[in-house]
Amino acid sequence: MNEENTEEVKVLEAQIEQLQAEVAQLQRQQQNNHKDMTFNFSGQMQEALLYLCGQSVVRTKEEVVSRLEEEVKEMEEDLKRQTQMNGINLNSCTTKTLQSGDSQLIQKFCVSGYCSELNFLVEFQLTEFKQNQRCQREISDLNVVMDATDLKSFNGFLLNVEEHNDHLLFFRTLRTFSDRCDDRSRTFQHLQDKYPSIVSLPGGCRSEIMTLNHPQLPGCVLFIHWSVDVSSEGRVTPKINLLTKIPERVLQLFPSQTVGGAAKFFQSLLRILGPEAALESVIRAICP
Amino acid sequence: MEGLSSKGVLSHLSVLAVQTKSRRNPPQQSTRVKELKAEAEALMMRREQLKAEIQTHKSLQRMRLSMDKGEEEMDEDSENSQLLQLMAKHSQLKDLLYAHHLIGGYDIIKTSLGKGVCVSVTTAYEGVYLDTYNLEIDLKPVLRITRHNVPPFIPLNELAEQNNIQTNIKAFLDVLSQHLNAHAGRKQQLKLVKERFPSVDVMESNVLCSILVLMFTVPRQKTAVLCTLNYSDHTRCLPTTVHIQCEGRTVSTDNQGPPSTVYNPRLCVMSMLSIRTLKHNKFKCPSFIY
Incomplete structure (x- = not known):
């Protein structure tokens, strides 16, 4: 090999070495970027990436955009389905x-x-x-x-879920729990709309408390405490209790069981009629 | 030109001579140089490609961040901003769909005939993904499970009826998922016991994994212990009753009673599964009986 060539080879080799270093550096940078946020380039995304990086000569921009658009539309629909399900x-x-x-x-x-x-x-x-x-x-x-400011019952459950990495249980329970809460707020809202003079919801329709006041007896109040408990294993159980606030003197005047044992009777009512009907029959009993 | 003249005509001639000479045997000259040139070119292309990819990645990242925050995209003047936007949207949707899959969403897809849907139920135990079960459900005229690979000992039709599959398919799938996950968990426990404690004999178990009878020997005392785990609640992966029998003495516990550190079923199973390394203490649990 002659001198000229050796020189050229040397220059080229040096150039290659430098390029290799640059490429390695860029690859590291790319990997680091993926550590921050990973994108999945496949299918139409890859086409788009190739186009943007100037490597796709086969497709025009319009083609790339329309194909990607189509896929995005499909995915949006898919997401809607998944979310609903x-x-x-x-x-x-x-x-x-x-x-x-x-x-x-x-x-x-x-x-x-x-x-x-x-x-x-x-x-x-x-x-x-x-x-x-x-x-x-x-x-x-x-x-x-x-x-979870008002999700006291959730804390034990969350600890258990985190300890056992049971994410499936978490989402299943979250769904059931919020369904039960929705049931409650729907019932509360419905009853308030139907009996506005008796029912009031001091904490809004998503709270646990509903109060029942008799229009002519301001001293007597019935409270409905409807909580949704979650056990550490993820069992969701609604608990509905009737609490009474009746002045001592009234209880002395009417020592009947109906007033004193209201809470107990309410539980039987609940068992027989179910929550909504039981609450309604209590309201009807107060109705003037 | 300066350099040329200072070196003189002769040297220039010699250079020309060398060049002509080398032109005479091109293969020998060019192969190496050609190779190197090609390599350099390839590397240069790779470099440009990487640079472009990194640039795209950065733009996408920026767009995704503001998209995830729900901000409207500022209109950039770049000619490819529309394409980049689409790509960011695409990546966001892809990630959200994957997340639905990961968190145990039912991966609903329409069947090819369009009459019904396919749903999948994922199972996992202690974070490890296990089997996935699939159901094909016809939607019209009434909801009907046409095909599935749910094991026969899971009362699928009963569950469908009890949970009003017609009106509330989600509730049905949740209960089914509960049953399948509980079963997968029990099965996995059995597998782990076999794997981790070769000295333990599994005397009895069933396909539903609702009963598990184990036999083992307490190391120092050399007493044989028979441990029966009863999983009467099929929606749970923990036993409801633990029955320990050894040399005529019997201790039972059920999950309804107050939790005691010794006989709490969860602790019992957990301690058996978790004490892997402490070989001598492996079966400390039964020794509390004495």
Whole structure:
């Protein structure tokens, strides 16, 4: 090989070395970007990416856009279906890739959304192991945040869910719990609309308390306490109790069981009639 | 030109001579250089591609962030902003759909004939995803489960009836999910006991995994212990009754009683499953009987 060539080769080799370093640096940067937020480029997304990066000469921009648009529309419909079926609305989901290798992929998910009126934020780590063509997925480090100012009964349950990484149980219970709360508020609202002179909802229709006042007897008040309990294992049970506020003197004048044992009788009523009818019959009894 | 003249005509001639000479045997000259040139070019392309990808990723990231916050996108003047917007939307939808799948959404899809839907029920135990079960449901004229791979010992039709599948398919799926997850959990417990404690004999178990009889020996005392776990509530993955029998003495507990640290079923199962490394203390639990 002659001198000229050797020189050219040297120059080229140096150039290649530098380029390799640059490429490696860019690849690192790209990986780091994926740690912040991971995007999944496949199908039409890949086409679009190729177009943007100037590598697709086959398709025009219009083509790329319209195909992507079509897919987005389909996905929007799909999301609507899933949301309806799941009963859970998701606002956002972001993914970070913590570790990515041949046999293992670790990603961190942060999902926020709401179910009826309950907002939640759930974080977890998803590990995918690939072993002999089988893929195993595992959730760990589950963390659930809820603005649970009035969800006292939820705390024990959340601790249990986090301890056992039982995210499926969390979402199932959240759904049932909010369904039961919706039942309550629907009933409260309905009764207040029907008997506005007797029923009042001091904490709004989503609270646990409904009060019943007799228009001519301001001293006597009946309280309905309707709570929805959640056990640590995720059992949801509504509890409805009748509490009375009747002046001592009235009780002395009318020592009948109907007044004194109201709470007990209400429970039998509840068992026989169910919540809505039981509440209505109590209201009817007060009705002037 | 300066350099050329200072070096002189002769040297220039010699350079030309070399060039002509080298032109005479092109293969030897060019192969290496060609290779290197091609490599350099490929690398340059890769670099430009990466740069473009990183740029796109950054723009997408910015758009996604404001999209997730529910902010309206400021209209950028870039010629590709419409495409980028679409891509951000696409990625958001993709992530949301995946999230629905991960959190145990029912992955509903319309069947090809359009008559019904397919739904999936995911099961998991302690964070580990287990089997997924599928149901094909006709929607018209009445809701009807046409095909499914739910095991026969799960009373599918009863559950459908009890939970008014016609009016409230969600409630039905929730209860079904509860049953399937409880079963998957019990099955997994049995698998873990077998895997982690080879010295424990599984004397009896059934497909529903609602009864589990284990036999093991307390290390130092050398006493055989028979432990019966009864899961009479099929919607739970924890036993309702634990029955421990050893050398004629019997201790029973059920989950309804006050939780005691020793006989609480959850603790009993958990301690068996979690004490993996402490081989000698493995079956500390039964020794409380004495």
